Amino acid sequence: MRGSLAVKVFWAVFGTAALLVVAITTASVWRVDRSFSRYVLQLELERLRGLVEQVQRDHAVRGDWGFVPDQAQDPEGYRRWFNRAMGQQRPPRGPAADVTQALGLPSPAPDGPPRDGPNEGPLDAAPPDAPPRDANRPPPRPPDRLALMRRVAFFDAQGRNVGGAPVPLSQCATVPVEVHGQVVGQVGLHIQKDALATAALAFLREQWRDALWMGAAALLLSAVVSLLFARHLRRPVRELVAGTQALTRGALTTRLPTDRRDEFGLLADHFNLMAAQLEQQERSRREWLASTSHELRTPLTVLRALIEALQEGIRQGDPATLQRLHEQVMSLTRLVDDLHQLAQHDAGSHALALAPVRPHDLVDDVLDALAPRLQQAGLQLSLDDLDPDVTLQADPQRLRQLVLNLVENSLRYTDAPGRLHISLRRAAGGWQAEFEDSAPGVPPEALPRLFERFYRGEASRSRATGGSGLGLAIGRAMAEQHGGSLQAFPSALGGLKLVLWLPIGPP
Template structure:
C-alpha cells in the first residue's frame, strides 16, 4: 500500500499522541494504586498498631473474647475511648482521618470473626494480639482496594471518558496540525520536484526559492548551485564550440582561398604562397595540439601521475632548455631560486608543460632588450613561484581574463605570433590539478607577473 506524505505524517503524529495518552493513563493508575492506596493502607496499619494495646488490655480484663463477640458497641468503645480535651486540642491523627477504624475487625486465635468490620477474615491485613506470649487473637483490616472496588470502577469509567475526550480533541488537533505542516512542506517539495523536472528537461535557468532555513532550504540552495554550475558549463561549452569552429575556420579559409586562386590560375603556386599555406597548416596543427592538451589536462579526465618532485630542478631544467631562444630574442632570463629543494607532489611532464608554456609566453610577449625573472620560495606549507617580465604588460581589467580559453589581449598581433589563446587555460588546468592557484598581476618590471602557489610537502 502506498501512503502519501500527508498520511504518513498524520499517522506518525497520531501514533505518538496515542502512545503518550496510553502511557499517561497507565502512569496515573499506577500512581493511584501505589501512591495513594499504599499511603492509606500504611495509615491503616498505623491505626491497628495504635489500637492493639487497647484491645490487649480489654482481653486481659476478661480473658476471652465473649464480651466482644457480636457486640459492636463494646468494640467501638474499646477502640475509641472517650475523647480527651488534649486530644481535640492536638487534632486527630492522620490514621483517624483516613477512616481506618471502620475497616478494622477482630479475629480470635482460630482466625474466626469476633467483631468489627464483617468483611475481615484470615486473608485480611492483620496484627497478632499477644497476651503472656500467646497469640489470643488478631486485629485485622480490610485493605483499601477492597473497600474501593465499586468506586474504583467508577474511577476507571471516568478515566475512560476523559481518555475518549482527549483522544477526540487530539485527533482534531493532529489533523489540523498535520494539514498545516504537510501543506507547507509539501508545497516546497512540489516546488523542488517541479524545478528538478524543468532542469532535467534541459532548461538550466530553473531555480527554486529556498524558503525557510531548514533541510529543504539547504536542498534548494544546493539545487540552485548545481543548476548555476550546469548553466555556466553549458554556456562555456557553447562558447568553446563556437570559438573552436571559428579558430579552425580562419586558417582553413585562408588555405582554401589560396588553393582556389591557384586552381583558377589567378595565382601561381609560388614558394611564397606555399610557405604561407604551410604557416596556416602549422597554426592549425598547433591549435589542434593545444586543444588536445586542454582536454588532457582537464582535471578529472587526465590521470595525473603524482610523485614527489623538486620544483627548483624542474624550473632550472625548463630555463636551460629555453636559454638559447631567450638570447636570440635579446632577453635576459634570471633565476632567483632558494638553495634548498621545493618539494611537492606532482606530475613531472605536466609541470614541465606548465613552465614551458609560461616561459614561451614571457619570450613571446616581452619586448627585446627586456628581462624575465623567475623567483621561488617556500612559506610554511606553501610554495610560491613567480614569473615576471618587462613590458608589454596587460591592463588590470584584462588580467583575470587571461586564463579563459581563446582569450588573447591583442588578437591580431598574437595571431601573427601563432598564439591560440589556450596556453594559460592549459596552465590553469595543470595548476588546479595540483591543488594550486594561478594568478596574473602587473609585474614590478613593468610587464606581466604570473604567480603560482602549490601546497608544499
C-alpha cells in the same frame, strides 16, 4: 499523495502518538484497577485510628478484652461504646485519662462545651431548644454510612474473636493493638469484596470515560501536529522535485529558496550551487564551441582565399604565396594541437611520465631556444636562480612546454623595447618560478580570466601578434596535473607577473 513522503511522515508520527496514548491510558487504568481496592481499604482502616487508640486505653485500664460489650446480647450498649470509641461521643473524665497520660496516647476531648462550635457534643444529646424526648424512646442512632460497626471485629493476641462482628481473622484487614510496646490483639475490618468490587467498578468506569476523552483529545492533537509537520516537510520536497525537473528540461537558471535553516535549507544551498556550476559549465561549453569555430574559421578562410586565387590564376605559386599557405597551415596545426591537449587534460587521459628534472637546466634550454626571437622582439632577458640544485619529480616534456608557453606569452604581448625577468627559488615546500614582463599590463579585473580558454587580456592584441588565447589555459592545466598552481598578478615592471609553483616531491 499516496505513498508520498508526507503521507509516510504523517502516519509515522500519528501512529507513534496513537500507540503511546493507548499504552499510557491502558497502563494507567490497569494500575488504578489493581490498586483501587487496596486504596479504599486503607482509607477505611485510617478511619479506625480513633477506635484503635480508645481500645488501647481501655485495654491498658482493664488488662483484658472484657471492656468490649457483647454485640449479640447488648447491641445498644455496643453501639454506644463503638460510637464513643470512634470519637463520635466524648468519653467522661476519669481513670482512663490518667492511663492515657501514662501510656503517652492522645488525650480524649474534655467535657463541657466543644471548642470547635456549638454543633459538637454527645451524639445522643438533644439541642437546648429541642422538645423533651420520651424517656421510653431510645436515643437516635448516628448514621453509619460505611457500615463500619457491623464490620469491625476484635481479636486477642492468639487471634481469637473477642467481640464485634463474628468473622474469622483471615477475612479481615487488621491494625495491631499495642500496650506498653507489646501487641495484645488486633482490630480487624471485615473485607466486603462485593462492596469493594461495586465501588471499584463505578470508579473504573469514570476512569475509563475520562481516559477515553483524554485519549481522544490527545489523538486529535497528534493528528493535527502530524498533519502540520507533514505539510512542513512536503513543501521543500516539492520544491526540490520541481527544481530537478526544471534542470532536466534545461532550465539551468532555476534556484530554490534558501529561507530555511535546517537540512532542507542546506540541501537547497547545495542544489543552487550545483545549478550555478551547471549553468557555468553550459556557458563555458557554448563559449568554447563558438570560440573554437571562430578560431578555426580564420586560418581556413585565409587558406581558402589563397587556394581559390591560385586556381583562378589571380596569384601565382611563387615562394611568397607558398610561405603564406605554410604559415596558415602551421597556425591551424598549433591550434588543433592546443585543443587536443586541453581535451586530453579534461578527459584525464594523458598520464605523466615522471622523472627527476632539474628546472634550472630546463629553463636554460628553453631560453636558449627562444633567444633569437627574444632579441628580435626587443626584449631584455634577466634570470635569477637562487637554488640551481633543486630537483623535481615531473614530466620533462610537459614541464618544458609549460615554461615555453609562459615565455611565449611575454614574447607575444610585451611591447618593444621591453623586459622579461625570471626568478627561480624554493618557496612553501616546493619550487617557484616568477615570470615578470613590462608593459602593457592587464587590468586587475581581467587577471582571473586570463586562464579562460580563448580569452585575451587586451582587445588590441590580434591573432597576428598574439596566440589563440589557449596558452595560459594549457599552462594552468599542466601545473595542476603536476600538483602545482599557476597564478597571475600585476608586475612591478608594468606588465604581467605569472607565478608557477610545483611540489618538489611526486604529485
